[in-house]
Amino acid sequence: MKIDDIARLAGVSKAAVSLAFNNKPGVSEQTREHILNIAQVHGYKPRTVKIGKEVPKTNAIIRFVACKNSDIVTEHYDSLPFFNELIHHITEQVKQHGSTLVISSIDVQDLQQELQTLEKEQPSAGLLLLGINLTAPMIETIQSIHDNVVILDTSYEHVNANFVSINNTLGGYQAGQHLVKLGHSRIGYVKSGTRIPNFIKREDGFRTALAEHHLTVAEALTFHLQPMLVMAQEHLQQSIRHLEERPTAIFCENDYMAISTIKSLQNIGIRVPEDISVMGFDNIFEANVISPELTTVHVKKDMMAKTAVNLIMTNLGNNEKNGTHIYVNTEIVERRSCVPVATPAVE
Structure with missing residues (x-):
């Protein structure tokens, strides 16, 4: 029996079978279990490939x-594609170091008290914080609780701590340059109604790229959406309808908002990308399945996880307090939602 046979029996693609066998993101847990059960029933044992030399076990927790907050990292944050993929990579990296990952979620307003309780009940060797909504004073307080802390997905240049973050400014800049190279000059901007450092930096980078070409985003072409909803938005539809002149392209601060924008435009009969190109940021799994597939800024979540875990492990037993700021660069993924601006027909 071959992988093709498992795919046929499971009613999925060979790629989905490979993802399930290698415990990689891209298939749901239900599909993964379905594929593994079929393999087990038919006595198929996937070959596992070990890359690189084994890392000695540390047995560290x-x-x-x-x-958590109510806007970005919600109660069910782990079901959202970006966070789900990031946690998957962190889990794999911690395993490779022979350590154990313990996952907790805490309301941000209760962070100090609950973190102290958790550490008292089960001390850890290192602390990874998904800190999108953390303020600088909060981070400094956490450092008084634990001496081996790495903050993920945010960064404050004036705080002496360990940060591993997306290079959001670069990503926004790359997005702006990409749309300009496609010939777009009347460009819309979809921004999150919740402002966090990541979004602010993406906007700064985007506007810098446009300014280099003597372009700006008109106030009438700036739209606000909830950052984590994936559905058509009535107020966006109304705003687009009432424009005297529509943009030829729209950049959105994350993929959720980009997908919502595509759905909203399609609801009112505007074609993507023929009438308006749409671009996102993050490169979540859904970017591949929306129609048309989404052009976006790729965030290297696997590199973020590897960098953060390596930093935690390096700092085990290290009494030095010097912080490290690491930015993981981004790149453009071109798909079908963005095309060169249409040239008016010559009569």
């Missing part, structure tokens, strides 16, 4: 804490 590494605690991952998601700092």
Whole structure:
């Protein structure tokens, strides 16, 4: 029996079978279990490939804490594609170091008290904080609780701490340059109604890229959406309808908002990309399945996870307090939602 046979019996693609066998993101847990059950029933044992030399076991407990709020890191944050993929990579990296990952989620307003309780009940060797909504004073307080902390997905240049973050400014800049190279000059901007450092930096980078070409985003072409909803938005539809002149392209601060924008435009009869190109940021799994597939800024979530875990492990037993700021660069993924601006027909 071959992988093709498992795919046929499971009613999925060979790629989905490979993802399930290698415990990689891209298939749901239900589909993964379905594929593995079929393989087991038919006596198929997938070959596992070991890459690189084995890492000695440390038996350390590494605690991952998601700092929840009502806008970005919600109660069910782990079901959202970006966070789900990031946690998957962190889990794999911690395993490779022979350590154990303990996952917790804490409301941000209760962070100090609950974190102290968790560490008292089960001390950890390192603390990974998903800190999108953390403020600088909060981070400094956490450092008084634990001496081996790495903050993920945010960064404050004036705080002496360990940060591993997306290079959001670069990503926004790359997005702006990409749309300009496609010939777009009347460009719309979809921004999150919730402002966090990541979104602010993406906007700064985007506007810098446009300014280099003597372009700006008109106030009438700036739209606000909830950052984590994936559905057509009535107020966006109304705003687009009432424009005297529509943009030829729209950049959105994340893929959720980009997908919502595509759905909203399609609802009112505007074609993507023929009438308006749409671009996102993050490169979540859904970017591949929306129609048309989404052009976006790729965030290297696997590199973020590897960098953060390596930093935690390096700092085990290290008494030095010097912080490290690491930015993981981004790149453009071109798909079908963005095309060169249409040239008016010559009569």
